[in-house]
Amino acid sequence: MLACCGAAALLGLEAHPVAVEVDLAPGLPGFQLVGLSDASGRDARERVRSALRNSGFRLPQSRVVVSLAPADLPKQGAGFDLAIALALLVASGQLDPARLQAHWAFGELSLDGSLRPVQGVLAVVLAAQQAAASGLILPQANASEAPVLDALPLYPASSLSAVVAALQGRASWSSRPQLHPCQPPFVGVDLQQVLGQSQGRRAAELAAAGGHHLLLVGPPGCGKTMLASALLGLLPPLDNEQALMVSHIHTMVGLRSAGAPLLHQPPFRAPHHSSTAAALVGGGLGPRPGELTLAHHGLLFLDELAEFRRPVLDQLRQPLESGEVLIARAKQALRFPSQTLLVGATNPCPCGWWGDPRQGCCCGQHRRQQYWNRISGPLLDRFDLQVSLRSDACASPSSSPPEATAVVARRVHRARQRMRQRNPSGRCNGRLTAAQLNGCVQLSPQAEGWWRDERLAHLLSGRRRHRLLAVAQTLADLAASPVVEPQHLAEALLFRSLERSVARDGGLDPGLAGRPGVAAD
Template sequence: MPLKERSTMFASVLSAAILGMEVHPINVEADVSDGLPSFTMVGFPSAQVKEAQDRVRTALKNNGIALPPKRITVNFAPADIKKEGAGFDLPLAAAVLAASGILKSEQLQKVMMAGEISLNGNIHAISGILPMIIRAREEKCRFCVVPAENLREARLIPDMKVIGVKDLNEMIQYLRKPESYHIEEAEILLAENKEKADFCEIKGQESLRRAVEIAVSGFHNLLMIGPPGAGKTMVAKRIPGIMPPLTLEEGLELTKIYSIAGLLPADDPLVRSRPFRSPHHTCSAQALAGGGRNPRPGEVTLAHRGVLFLDEMPEFSRRSLEILRQPLEDKVIRIARVYGTYEFPADFILCAAMNPCPCGHYPDMNRCRCTPAQVSQYQGRISQPLLDRLDLCADVTPVGFEGLSSRRIGESTDTIRERVTKVQELQRERYKNEGIQFNGELKGSQIEKFCQLDKEGKNLLQMAFEHMPFSARAYHRLLKVARTIADMDYCEAIKKYHIGEALSYRAFDKKYWN
């Protein structure tokens, strides 16, 4: 006997899951067939995604759309990727509507959707929209449907049509007639916000200002050691201002990171200035590195292309500090989980500040009240391998009365930035075929190739190596700093006085860590 013909309808729409920094396309498939009324979801959905069935069913009912009393099955493919977040509400609703005959399945072809639905049918913003739009462009989608609150962020990609919807009725309207949606195109401008804090406000500290300029010019890491109130934090907050403005590509890269982290402001979703991240010393290792059940960017990634400032560095936990070792070398941070290993970009300047002892006045024994054991224990909180990754160390001394009361105005942030920009352009031109941009990124054979010393410079370096306990890593970092100092003098060869100045920023190995 022939089998009885069953009534069934199927529809599918594209969405996306974000794992780390990677965006994976997800097909949300819905099947409506005869049988006992039920709503089943398969394809490795999390508990949060499973809750979407109740939100969607109630939202449709409150908008006058009744789902048929049939068996509804929803699959999220591929099934080996765990689906997290409320962003699957919108594609789930669209797929079910198409499978129920309210929409046509062809209307969902080559369309990517994401958004959260409330019980009254309103559609709310979600994080991670920008990387989803970029992936939709790679998938050659016809257009994307996103919450209206995310529209400014989504339209940062100019060559991808994006439809912003406020509720379910608008979603249905524009899926039926996408050509009826029109919005004025706006030009993407990347103008860096005016920096209020200026270097001209800093009194004295010429040697520290010089160290900061070297660090930014070559993208080197910097450690500032000095007593409380000497101006370490004040200088650190002005470092992003002397860095060259972000390019459009860098701005979009940072916007993608901040979108995934859910930190973009709704009124201006484009990151326009270099990030300056200053986590408190109680910051956990996970918050610093990133992670979680579904890994998200941490402070080291949020500081990408900018500055990570660690004030009172020895007060951070040893575990948090040791996490920095890998990203300082590789410029990425890798987080291993059961379902895979995730990579996050972490190309930043580490700027750290610390007191030389618990009271802050060592080695001034007239004011320091710490015992040698307390000083040693305090400084020992920073391991030698981490110290080796800090290219420069600036000794910060308090500014005297004459310096503080002087009306002499120092160099402005704009003046310093002009010099830094020229030196960085020189490096970019030199390394255009090397896959790097700055001296701080030089590796192995590249150091031998580009850090050529004259005879006097080589003799001075040999003498210093024999008398100072340099590791191989510290030796190479010293050469990279000398390369930057030579570039600031527009010298192709590294000379004796370039080596001498670079050595002066490694003297902390002798002065503090004996």
């Protein structure tokens, strides 16, 4: 007798349908499994045998052939155990075929028949819905990380015998737990701990509100790393949909146990400057997500940005623009999400003291030019906010006490609410395309004249005008202004002064750090 049950194979972060077929034929008793690698097939065969026997089911005394189709699809892991066992029960007459019709099953079996949590449940749920499956049977421990979909019933269970009893109507399915957020108290740097650097704190608020990439330039010890850590506390918590995706990504790379509580705090990733392109963007043997994807819906902090190899940094350009990483191989192409907030920090020169009023720079212009050449112009152009920090700003804090993270985070939250009301897609200003931005930004009459000034058009390229307008709109949202005013455009333009200084002088202009709107005061 032939029986079939649906399952899924994981490739990257996506799942692909797999048909688990079982055939019982006359002949010497045996158990042959085709479609899996030798090691995975041998392990699955022994687990299924022991689980069936210890759950009280009869092992067929005939030749058993199990096929996982399509054969050319790479398949690995223990998620096929449950589907193999159920199809085997149907083929041996111990389970009515009608009970399993069009159902998918995904889970690992223990030797005693209990179901163990597996990786990739979110991807399997979405694949089952797309394939119009009647339902998905999964381990009870994975139920909390599976999204609620009206078109796909989910059937969590704790063991193989519980699955069969529920399919036969002798018992009910396990109850599905609610989503449990895993949001420990924020223990990062509070903005109040950042002394001085008022413009750096302003840039952090703008970056968090509008999703604008931020570049911090300054001498050692001026607070670049502290500002990046404090920025994480300004990002809003992840909603359930975002938490599911972030938890799924971290589970697939082994940073989170399958079945663990969902992650509702935005991820923070800070790779070392010696990281390879595969580690930063993704790839390798059996392509895996890189740091850019691990920071999805969170913050990617690249400290010592100019110390990264230029070919590695240049691979960030396309993913930062599109919000996803495309890894092409000879037989497959994988897509990894990468909607992350990039924060870069670097010294102004190799010795770190160019432009500092307290300590002189020992680098010549040629060395500074070589140092900044490690960051290509197109990548530098991706940073909407470019801020120069001064070391003496920490020793001379402003007269007014700095705002706490909680106060600024509330302002960021209100600004994001205005963005969602204005933009149906719900994207931040920094994520909008030029067409989307032009359709929702309103300039005041004074700002309209300033924006159409020929001198400004000559100064900025099309991309830079688009990014400048996005930052100006975020400034207006933070100020609760219904329109963009000239002062918003002027402040947004000052945040792009650094790249012009680098292009002109081959390093940070010593006078740049004292200009209003660019340096700390």
